[in-house]
Structures are given as structure tokens and as C-alpha cells.
Amino acid sequence: MTTTPQDARAEPTPLAPGAPRSGTTFLGLPTAPRGVGHLRGTQSFPDAARTALRDGQLRANLGRATTTIRGKRAAVVAEVPHWEQLRQAGKALKAATMAHLDEHLEELERQVTARGGTVHWARDATEANRIVTELVRATGSDEVVKVKSMATQEIGLNEALEAAGIEAIETDLAELIVQLGEDSPSHILVPAIHKNRSEIREIFRRTIPGVDPGLTDEPRQLAMAARTHLRERFLRARVAVSGANFAVAETGTLAVVESEGNGRMCLTLPQTLITVMGIEKVVPRWEDLGVFLQLLPRSSTGERMNPYTSTWAGVTPGDGPQEFHLVLLDNGRTAVLADEVGREALHCIRCSACLNVCPVYERAGGHAYGSVYPGPIGAVLSPQLTGVEDNASLPYASSLCGACYDVCPVAIDIPSILVHLRAEHVEAQTRPTAESVAFRGLSRVMSNPRLWHLAQRAAGLGRFLSRGRPTLPAVLPPPVSAWTRTRDLPTPPGKSFVQQWTEEHRR
Amino acid sequence: MSARDEVLGRIRTALGEQRPQVAVPPVPGPRSLAPAELLHLLAERVEDYRATVLRCTPDEVPATVVRGLDLALGAGWEPADVVVAPGVPAAWRPSGAPEDDGRPAVQLAAFAATLTGVATAVAETGTLVLDGSPLSGRRALSLLPDVLVCVVEAAQVVPDVPDALGRLDPLAPLTMVSGPSATSDIELQRVEGVHGPRTLVVVLAG
Incomplete structure (x- = not known):
């Protein structure tokens, strides 16, 4: 399963007629043109971040600076x-x-x-x-x-x-x-x-x-x-x-x-x-x-x-x-304005408080975003200015923790716009992605009680793989590795809820 | 179609027929402070920026201006080193200090210090806040010399930013000055003194 898509610039995606595409929005409003300016990077966010995370000096510099500024902001805002x-x-x-x-x-x-x-x-x-x-x-x-x-x-x-x-x-x-x-x-x-x-x-x-x-x-x-x-x-x-x-x-x-x-x-x-x-x-x-x-x-x-x-x-x-x-x-701003959810990104007064509190920005740094607008606000602004396919990985460059929303001086609901843009990106896909296949499968299993019980029993295999540890090992064979490479997958419990319920009520 | 018409047309397309109705909630006013508390707060907040505040009675302004220049330039400064905004009352001026004569702005860099009043x-x-009036002087005057001495009178002090905006002319070239020039660009640590005056002295009268 993958939730971090490659950007369109790396691999162009064929578009269905009428689907939102880079270049214009559904209302026909042009986005920021390619080939000029600094709104698009040369790599997707996960690829760029991987390089940045290996730079210990960068992480130390960023950690020190953002910690200082967070404290100063909190003190004068509390006043x-x-x-x-x-x-x-x-x-x-x-x-x-x-x-x-x-x-x-x-x-x-x-x-x-x-x-x-x-x-x-x-x-x-x-x-x-x-x-x-x-x-x-x-x-x-x-x-x-x-x-x-x-x-x-x-x-x-x-x-x-x-x-x-x-x-x-x-x-x-x-x-x-x-x-x-x-x-x-x-x-x-x-x-x-x-x-x-x-x-x-x-x-x-x-x-x-x-x-x-x-x-x-x-x-x-x-x-x-x-x-x-x-x-x-x-x-x-x-x-x-x-x-x-x-x-x-x-x-x-x-x-x-x-x-x-x-x-x-x-x-x-x-x-x-x-x-x-x-x-x-x-x-x-x-x-x-x-x-x-x-x-x-x-x-x-x-x-x-x-x-x-x-x-x-x-x-x-x-x-x-x-x-x-x-x-x-203009340079894409009117295209942002056309989106009733996304237009709130235009309220930004460029204070950068959201960068300073963001756990993703603090670790990956600004260059990983590929645009002059990095951090949480950049993750909602850049893809809208360019059209989401040109910055498709940015709406996913967030844990949706909401710290950015809390500090935003004009209360931009950045997490909601991120989710909105993810949906827009998913809906623009015409070929099935590994994620959509997986969820379609899951949907079938979850709507059939017999299949669901079988699947739960199969999850016991996970306990065997974890050998008593609370999470599964990161190195699993594909396609599972696409998920476990960047996430902890908890070891399945010894008994499912349904098993426990049945046992208790049998007595 | 001109770029102007095209951009305006795009905005109209983006917003559609039904434009959102938005009510702006009121913001509470500033805390109410007695005049003495107001001056005390100003002095404390200016000093927080590592500027020097010298408090005095209105009669003591001339002597306090001289004391401020002593502190900033060191004893032995020449009155010719200090340029004065044209609207500064004669009584406040160190004797012999020249007035800004409208010379090309860049030549003001030759002075060591500037004396001005403020708008609020x-x-x-x-x-x-300096507003480009004769009392505040033109913008370059409070920018190029390395020391800026400003005289603030008690009646000019307001509680908060909105109060100040209400007193100011939006068409005047305004400069809001909060402490000496500073930067936080190196490791987000504040360092005073970059391109603007590195020393700010505020003479607070009243």
C-alpha cells in the first residue's frame, strides 16, 4: 500500500476527460505556469525528505532555531x-x-x-x-x-x-x-x-x-x-x-x-x-x-x-x-480562490508560525517541500497554485496533528485543506493505485462476516512474525513493506474482540 | 483582453454568483490604564528592545536630549554631528546642531546622530511612529545616522496599535519604530543593530 504518491512531474498521469488537471481548474482558471518560478521541486517530498533526514547538522540547526522561536511566540501571544x-x-x-x-x-x-x-x-x-x-x-x-x-x-x-x-x-x-x-x-x-x-x-x-x-x-x-x-x-x-x-x-x-x-x-x-x-x-x-x-x-x-x-x-x-x-x-491565486475549501489558504499573512511548530518541517526542513512556500501552509498553498498533480506529494507531508491550525494567527484550518487536497488527488487518479486496490479488498472482506473471521485468524501470522515484540519488523516483503517502511505496524492481539466477547458470554 | 480585465474576470468566475456573507466579530479594546501607567508601560516596553529611555519633565527636555547624546556618542561630540528635523522646537535642540536642509538623502549618512519628535x-x-511631518522629519533622516534620539510627549502616548492608527494620516509616509534595527536571521537569536540606527534613545517627557 502506498500513501505517498509520486508527483506528476516524475511520471505523468493520464487524465480522464473533465478531471481536474494541472494547468487549469474545473472552472478553467489557469494555475501557475511550469518552467518559471519556484513552486515546484525536482523530487517528491518523501524522496527529498529522505535525503534531508540524513543530514544531522541540518536537523540540529532546525531543531535549535524552531525551539527558540516557539518559546518566544508562546510568551508574547500569552500576553x-x-x-x-x-x-x-x-x-x-x-x-x-x-x-x-x-x-x-x-x-x-x-x-x-x-x-x-x-x-x-x-x-x-x-x-x-x-x-x-x-x-x-x-x-x-x-x-x-x-x-x-x-x-x-x-x-x-x-x-x-x-x-x-x-x-x-x-x-x-x-x-x-x-x-x-x-x-x-x-x-x-x-x-x-x-x-x-x-x-x-x-x-x-x-x-x-x-x-x-x-x-x-x-x-x-x-x-x-x-x-x-x-x-x-x-x-x-x-x-x-x-x-x-x-x-x-x-x-x-x-x-x-x-x-x-x-x-x-x-x-x-x-x-x-x-x-x-x-x-x-x-x-x-x-x-x-x-x-x-x-x-x-x-x-x-x-x-x-x-x-x-x-x-x-x-x-x-x-x-x-x-x-x-x-x-x-495572480499566478494561480484565482484558481485557489475558485476552491471553496482551499481558498482559505489565501488568508495566509506569511508569519511562518505553522512551520515552526510542525513536527514534519522541523525534521525534514524547508527544501524538502520543493517550493518557496514550505511547511504546513506550503503543503496547502503550493499544490493549489500549481494544480495538485504538480505537487501531489505535498498534501501528504503532514501527520495531521493540527498544531499548525492552533498557532495560525488567522485560523486557517490547514489540516482540513490537506485532507481535501488528498481527496482531490485520489479522485484524479484513473488507474488503480495499490492503496485503492487494498481498500477495495478490505471493503469486501469487512462486508462479509465469514471472510472477516478468516482474515482475523490469518492475522495471527503477524504474532508469529513479531516474536513477542509490540510491533512488526520494518523489513517485510512487498507490498506490505510500502506501509511498514515508514510506519510501525502493531502486533495483532492474541484474541480478537469478537473472540473475547464470545468466550465471556459463553460462560 | 488586458491582463487587468482577465485577472478581474477570473476573480468573478472563481467567486461565482453567490458570494459568501461574512460578519467580522468585534475585537475588545486595549486594557484601560491611567496616564502614569501608560507612560510606565511605554518606557518598560521600549527598554525591552534594548533601547535607552530617559524620563524627564517637559522643562528638562533640552538637558535630557544632551544627556542622551552623551550616552550614545560619548562626551565630546560636536553639535555639527547632530542633524535635527526641521519641526523640532528650538528649545529642544542642542545649540549649534544643524537642521535638515533637504540635501540629497544619501548625504545624511555623514551625520552621527539625528534628533526628531514623533507623531504618536x-x-x-x-x-x-514617525509620519514624515516637519517634527518627525523625512524618512531618510531617521534611517541613515547611526544614533536616533526621539522626544515623546506624554499626550502623544496611546495604549495600543489600533489607537495609533486612528491618530495617523494613512497617506503620510509612516515609519513605526520598535527599538533599534535588529535581526533574528542567525539561529533566530535577536541581534540589535543592522542597517538602521544601532542606537535608539527615547526622551519621554511628562
């Missing part, structure tokens, strides 16, 4: 007596926004335009990359400074800019570590969470020109090295690219939440600012930020408030960039 |  009401308000605000997403986006466009900004619409990653590349080219600059942004990671903007001869400089410390190490991000908030301090020191020593050879692995020293390295780049930058945490429709105000001040540098010093934002980031009213700015920092870095939150509306004469472009990105 | 401050989270 807020009305946290649960805040959460429910956040959830309802997001649901209410999604129900009229078109109207809010049109209002946002009107307001941003009225304040001197230019709004662009991108159907997908390819179009967004083209828009940004052309905007940068028009400035004549061949480099851009970047604020950490999930949307631009998702669409692979850096690669697109590089192909056009434009250097994209990541300025968030963790993004810088990933970029200098020619690595990929493994966490939404701390993309270099898989690296420890001495590994980071080695990357800096190797890649930063003129870095002090005596650089220690003291985090403060490492942060100072990054400060020195980027200072001159901030001061000479003419174009910046950012994402957005929120955009207020009624006022046209954009908001970026950050810690280091690299965001402020990018949002303030260059002449031109280009912001790429997923369409689901809009909120209707200014006062809505009051809810989200309480929920996000406490869930994310475990702080009452992050060091810097910047907001701006269009262009402010004499203060900051004098040219502002907002790129509104 | 949030007690619960220890947050100062």
Missing part, C-alpha cells in the same frame, strides 16, 4: 488576553475581503493611481517578470536592491533579471546568506534557518570581498559584516524591488513589515520603487491594519512589534522614491 |  478574538477577527476580515476581492483591487488601483503610482496587472510569473524587467530597463539601471519578498521568490524574479543583465541584490540578512551561498530559501521568515552561525561565517569569508579574515561566528559580528557589505549598495541604488505585507484599498497605502532597516533603505533611498504583490494581500480599510499588525509580529518573530513597519501611499514629494510601480500578481 | 507612541508594543 494578549483577547488573542483568540483577534484571530477570529483576522480570519473574518480575510474571508470578507476575498468575497469581494475584485472590488477591493479596483479601489486599490484607483487610490494608488490618484497618489502618483502606476498599477500593473500580471496574469502569471512570466508576465510579472517581464513587467519588472522592462520597468528596470526603462530607468537605465543594471542593478536593483531587493527587500525580502515571497512573491518575487515565487516568480523567480532574480533569475529573470539576471537573464536580462540586471543584478538583483538581496538585502535581508538571511536572503543575502542564501544568495551568497548560492543556496535556496528554506523558511518563509528566515530563509537561511538551515544554516548555523559557523556555516554563515564560512559563506561570508568565501564570498564577501574584503571581509575581515578574523571574522568570528558571533551573530553580532556577522550582522556587522553584512551592514558594511551592503551600505554602499544602498547609497548608490537607483531602483528597489519590494513585496508588500498589506495594501489598503480605501487609501492606496502599502505596508512592509521588517526588522533590519534594509527594507527602509530600499523603500526610501532609490528614485524608483517597484512593488510586486499577490492579489490576496489587499485589505479594505486602514483600520484593518490594527488587527493584522497585532497578529503578525507576535506570530512571526515572537516580538510585540517588529523593529520597522513602513507604510506609503503613492509618491510623497521630497520624501522617498519619486516613481512608484505596483505589480498585482 | 504605542505603550503596549513600545513603538514610536
